[in-house]
Amino acid sequence: METPLFTMRYGIPLPPQGATAQREGCKQAEQALWRAYHETEKILASLPSSILIVNGEHQIIYANAVASHHFGFENCPLVGHSLFEVLPIPPDQWNRLTVDVPSSGSPAGHPLHDGEFETHKRVYQYRLFPVALYGADEAQTGLVISDITEQKQLQDQLIQAEKLSSIGTLVSGMAHEINNPMYGILAMAEIILEETDPEKIKEYAHDIVEYSKHVAAVVRSFACYARPASGDQKMEIDLNERLIEALKMVARNPQFGDIKVVKDFAALPPLWVRRSEIDQVFVNLISNAAQAMAGHGCLTLTTRLDTDRIAASVSDTGSGIPKANLTRIFDPFFTTKDPGVGTGLGLSIVFKIVSKYEGTVSVDSEEGKGATFTVHLPVMKLGRKEAHDGVP
Ligand SMILES: Nc1ncnc2c1ncn2[C@@H]1O[C@H](COP(=O)(O)OP(=O)(O)OP(=O)(O)O)[C@@H](O)[C@H]1O
Ligand SMILES: [Mg+2]
Incomplete structure (x- = not known):
């Protein structure tokens, strides 16, 4: 049996005894050092x-x-x-x-x-x-x-994909907002084809001009979303008047059926806003209300003036919103409607526009009984041109 060079005690080598043992010990230590050096090199190289x-x-x-x-x-x-x-x-x-x-x-x-x-x-x-x-x-x-070349390339591809997907969102949002006024234009054009009374023809043609202007403003506002430099000009509006116009636009759709409309308006100060944006808010809320009632029920439009804010409500007696959905209805693309009927963008656009004017949108609903959406807009911020100049 080979004599061990080191005497071990409790697993620890004791110092070598005698000259030969010391020489052998040094050689072994040197070898251990080289081994450690090469192993470290190998680790670093791998x-x-x-x-x-x-x-x-x-x-x-x-x-x-x-x-x-x-x-x-x-x-x-x-x-x-x-x-x-x-x-x-x-x-x-x-x-x-x-x-x-x-x-x-x-x-x-x-x-x-x-x-x-x-x-x-x-x-x-x-x-x-x-x-x-x-x-x-x-x-x-x-x-x-x-x-990190490959990682960078992947990152660039992701950025590109994100850009493409936001263009997709933009396009579907634009298509969505154009749909309602287009229905109105189509319906009135069809009526004009049958109508013989020149006064009525003139009235419908006037509405077609107005709705076409709205479509143009919506397209402009989306273009300015992508390139935020230009856009629709701000102007003084009467919110009661805009609610009536939005209702007209939605009611042109044959699916509006025989829904009864109740207007309960208070006198309001003028607001300094982009008209097409305010129209978008109420066209969306009224068309949701009409869809929830499926052609039958009562639509109530209410406006009120608190000391520092205007409240405008759109109430319906339709299907209502289940509690579980209340926190999701403002999310983009959340819809309970069939594909092709709803994109789920309406309320997210409403929320975006109202937030831009530092307002709020709230909802109150009981399933099976209907829903009320209320928009609050700050009068102090939006009431005067000078006071509103800071809002984009
Ligand atoms: N007045 C309402 N009554 C009942 N449910 C509503 C009402 N308004 C909104 N909702 C619910 O909120 C969801 C989201 O509404 P939103 O307007 O964002 O999209 P949508 O109406 O489904 O589709 P789109 O507006 O794109 O045509 C609707 O699918 C519906 O479930
Ligand atoms: Mg909608």
Whole structure:
């Protein structure tokens, strides 16, 4: 049996006894050191990132195998080269980055500096960390550099996909808002074809002109959503008058049936707003109410003036809204209607417009009995042109 070189006690080697044993011990320690060195090298080489250590003169004093491969130094060592031969960042930027990386101590808790650069058509991300090499009396900085080219490409594709999807939302929103006035235009054009009374023909033609103007304003407002520079001009409006116009627009749709309409209006101060936006709010609320009543029931339009705000309500005696849906009805694309009937964009557009004017929309509903939507608009903000100039 071979004599062990170290006597072990409790699993710990005791110091070798005698000259031969000491020589053997040194050889073994040296071998262990080499093994540890090669293993560390192997671990560093198998990391998916490049690792560089740089001294105070910007000279590379350590580079793992991945770094040599990444930066095209496979046939000659990277060590000894200037950092700026591989990292395309200006020296003063490097100095700014490293100024608060301490020369020693653990990186734990130290704010690390991250950055990105492009070289050889690849994108890299780097992270700096402080290094304290044994025996070195000057500051060294470590860098972990990872190739993020594929990650970047994926990110760009996602941004592109997001852009396309918001264009989709924009287009469906626009189609949705044009649908109601288009029904009105179609219905009146059909009546004109049969009508013989010139006065009535003139009246319908006038409405067609008005609705077409509304469609044009809606298209303009969507275009300005994508490119927020221009848009429909603000003007003084009478909210009671706009409610009547919105009702007319929806009531032209044959599906309005024989719904009874009750108007309970209070005298209101004028509002300084974009008319087409206010029309959009009430066309959506009234058409939802009409759809909920399926051609039969009572629609009540109410306006009130509190001291500092106007309240306008649209009430119906329709199907009502189940409690579970009350928190979701304002979400874009939430609909309980069949595909092709509803897109679920109406109330989200209402919410967006009313919020823009610093107003609120509330809903009160009991399933099977109907629903009341109330829009509150601040008079102080919207009542005078000068007071409202800050609102987009
Ligand atoms: N007055 C109402 N009575 C009953 N349910 C309503 C009423 N208003 C809205 N809802 C419910 O809220 C949902 C969302 O309404 P919203 O106006 O956003 O979309 P939609 O009417 O379904 O579709 P779109 O308006 O795009 O044609 C409706 O599907 C419906 O379930
Ligand atoms: Mg709707």
